[in-house]
């Protein structure tokens with residue numbers, strides 16, 4: 001019966017693909033990848049550049065910095081008074097959901113929710129100085 005054989009092959013392929021996917025994913029969870037974080041940062045770079053007149057404040061050295069503290073950047077009142085230190089936990093919460101973390105801030109960004117991307121982005125930001 002040729003049908004039986006051709007029915008098996010796609011199933012086996014699926015199992016193999018699932019195995020590959022799981023391997024790739026557990027690897028991402030094990031070690032944050034700053035190189036991939038640099039790619040994720042492209043979502044931020046258009047606004048957070050070092051150019052004068054950039055829409056957002058520079059994120060160089062942001063890890064460990066006080067919120068609202070870039071000299072010369074005109075923050076919203078909400079961000080100016082947020083009184084946070086951008087440690088990993090605060091950054092993670094803010095980037096995942098900016099309005100929930102700092103209500104009324106004016107970063108026009110909806111949030112980055114993929115946990116692997118968030119890990120990698122923060123790993124990149126730690127080295128971004």
Ligand code: HEC
Nearest residue numbers: 043044047055056057067068075076079105106107108109
């Ligand atoms: C469309 C423009 C835009 C994009 C895209 C954007 N931001 Fe922002 N970001 C801003 C603005 C504007 C502010 C200042 C908010 C305020 O003053 O209320 C800000 C503020 C911040 C702050 C606080 C900085 C400080 O000095 O206190 C962090 C951290 C931050 N953004 C991270 C990110 C990250 C990470 C991404 C990408 C995942 C991102 N932003 C994407 C515009 C943007």
